Amino acid sequence: MQQNKITKAVIVAAGxxxxxxxxxxxIPKVMFPVIDKPIIQLVVEEMVxxxxxxxxxxxxxxxxxxxxxxxxxxAALNELLISSGKTIIADxxxxxxxxxxxxxxxxxxxxxxxxxxLLSVRELMGEEPFILSWSDEFYKASPTRPAQLMAVxxxxxxxxxxxxxxxxxxxxxxxxxxxxxxxxxxxxxASQIIEKPxxxxxxxxxxxxxxxxxxxxxxxxxxxxxxxxxxxxxxxWNEAGLCPMLKDGLPVYALEYKNCCFYNTGDKFGYLKTLxxxxxxxxxxxxxxxxxxxxxxxxx
Numbered sequence: 228m229q230q231n232k233i234t235k236a237v238i239v240a241a242g243x244x245x246x247x248x249x250x251x252x253x254i255p256k257v258m259f260p261v262i263d264k265p266i267i268q269l270v271v272e273e274m275v276x277x278x279x280x281x282x283x284x285x286x287x288x289x290x291x292x293x294x295x296x297x298x299x300x301x302a303a304l305n306e307l308l309i310s311s312g313k314t315i316i317a318d319x320x321x322x323x324x325x326x327x328x329x330x331x332x333x334x335x336x337x338x339x340x341x342x343x344x345l346l347s348v349r350e351l352m353g354e355e356p357f358i359l360s361w362s363d364e365f366y367k368a369s370p371t372r373p374a375q376l377m378a379v380x381x382x383x384x385x386x387x388x389x390x391x392x393x394x395x396x397x398x399x400x401x402x403x404x405x406x407x408x409x410x411x412x413x414x415x416x417a418s419q420i421i422e423k424p425x426x427x428x429x430x431x432x433x434x435x436x437x438x439x440x441x442x443x444x445x446x447x448x449x450x451x452x453x454x455x456x457x458x459x460x461x462x463x464w465n466e467a468g469l470c471p472m473l474k475d476g477l478p479v480y481a482l483e484y485k486n487c488c489f490y491n492t493g494d495k496f497g498y499l500k501t502l503x504x505x506x507x508x509x510x511x512x513x514x515x516x517x518x519x520x521x522x523x524x525x526x527x
Contacts, residue, residue, distance in 0.1 A: 236282050240294055270361075283331075299329075338458075341463050399425050414481070433481055451467075
């Protein structure tokens with residue numbers, strides 16, 4: 228059956244980045260630089276490279292203006308750069324501004340959780356499938372991470388969850404895990420998604436990561452969770468959405484990302500590792516940085 232082509236993506240960026248306080252008190256964590264690009268811009272670039280044309284970013288009322296400003300035209304700065312002869316830089320900024328149709332939505336107040344972020348964009352998504360991504364993880368993959376997700380959706384239909392393979396016992400306390408039937412092309416038809424089963428208790432090696440194809444059926448399940456969950460309980464996209472979908476017999480698929488390098492900037496150590504790894508790959512100063520690290524390592 229022909230599936231709807233995916234052209235929309237939702238990036239969740241409503242968190243407060245408390246792990247990075249006081250640095251994140253005024254500047255949202257997703258705007259922290261990875262060399263010369265904010266983290267969230269790298270996520271956006273993944274989407275655009277994959278053919279996504281409409282990007283909705285879910286923000287909080289505290290982060291909206293700063294994140295939105297980065298993706299909107301800044302006429303005064305562009306004029307200043309051009310008048311100073313820095314047209315290449317001005318063109319790069321315009322490329323960001325024109326890379327997609329951007330919409331910014333404040334997450335619904337009250338309850339928290341990724342499920343509430345999805346409910347905030349329901350009207351914009353309508354009856355179309357879309358890519359869901361977090362704003363503090365990005366990937367360098369070939370094909371791109373969204374393209375891999377979309378290929379599975381186009382073949383099978385139904386929601387698709389991106390995964391990495393791991394047998395590290397500690398990951399059982401950090402990630403959700405998919406259990407199910409492995410199809411001939413390596414895609415998994417899920418029977419269960421178990422969220423953070425505990426250290427050493429992972430039921431499979433398929434850890435769920437940022438990147439999902441979400442279909443509109445999920446919204447009625449999230450609505451039900453809002454009505455049934457206790458007021459203080461967070462509503463997650465998987466626990467309140469995909470898991471009850473599975474129980475009702477609706478198909479959900481998972482894939483292991485291929486040819487993929489995963490960068491997690493969600494905590495300080497992950498952010499530091501990302502800076503080092505991206506710095507080493509820089510065509511401008513990567514070799515110089517490598518020599519610097521060797522010298523420092525020999526001293527330490």
